[in-house]
Amino acid sequence: MxxxxxxxxxxxxxxxxxxxxxxxxxxxxxxPPTTEQFAIVSTIAAEGQDVILRIRNSPPGALVIWWYRGGVVKYSNLIGYIALGQGDYETGPRNTGRETTLFDGSLMIRHVTPSDEGIYLAVALLPNGQRTRALGSLNVYGPEGVQYT
Known part of the structure; x- marks a missing residue:
């Protein structure tokens, strides 16, 4: 036909x-183009180094970023949080005094130890009241490249 x-x-x-x-x-x-997902850049560090757990694809307009040790959001795991734009920073029960949340929302850990190794969770509060989560890990190596588990 x-x-x-x-x-x-x-x-x-x-x-x-x-x-x-x-x-x-x-x-x-x-x-529309696909949007990259909010994430923490997983990091490998030698014991004693200063490390920054960087945030990738921070949500636009995020108001607050909370950092937790482990993959569960609960107060006992809270390292600290920062109100972005205001710079207000508070620490939580898992803060050892070596962790600081930077103005871009990243987490700096000074002089990492084997006990710092593990999963980290960042939670961002968006202007519409919703929250989004990001997971990442920190691996710490000791002398001669020995990885702690």
Whole structure:
């Protein structure tokens, strides 16, 4: 069966090729780009080093970032939090005095020890009241590259 708009000699169909060339490109222009996920950059450090657990793809307009030791949000795991834009910083029960939350929301740990190794959780409070979570890990190596577990 022949396409209804086509003539018997196929001379009058230039718009069909144009439509096929333009339509797919107009579709791809309307698909929004994928957004990268809020995350903590997992880090490997030698014992005694100062380390920064950096945040990747911080949510736009985040108001507060809380840092927890372990993968569970509970007060006993709280290292500290910072109110972004204001710079207000408070410590929690898991803060050893070596942890500081930086103005960009990252966590700095001075003179890491084997006990600092593990999972870290950052929670960001967004302007609409929602919260988003990010997980990352810190691995600590001792002398001669020995990893503590």
């Amino acid at each position: 022949e396409f209804p708009a086509a003539s018997a000699h196929r001379r009058l169909v230039p718009w069909l090729g144009l439509l096929l060339a333009v339509f797919p490109s107009s579709l791809t222009n309307r698909i």
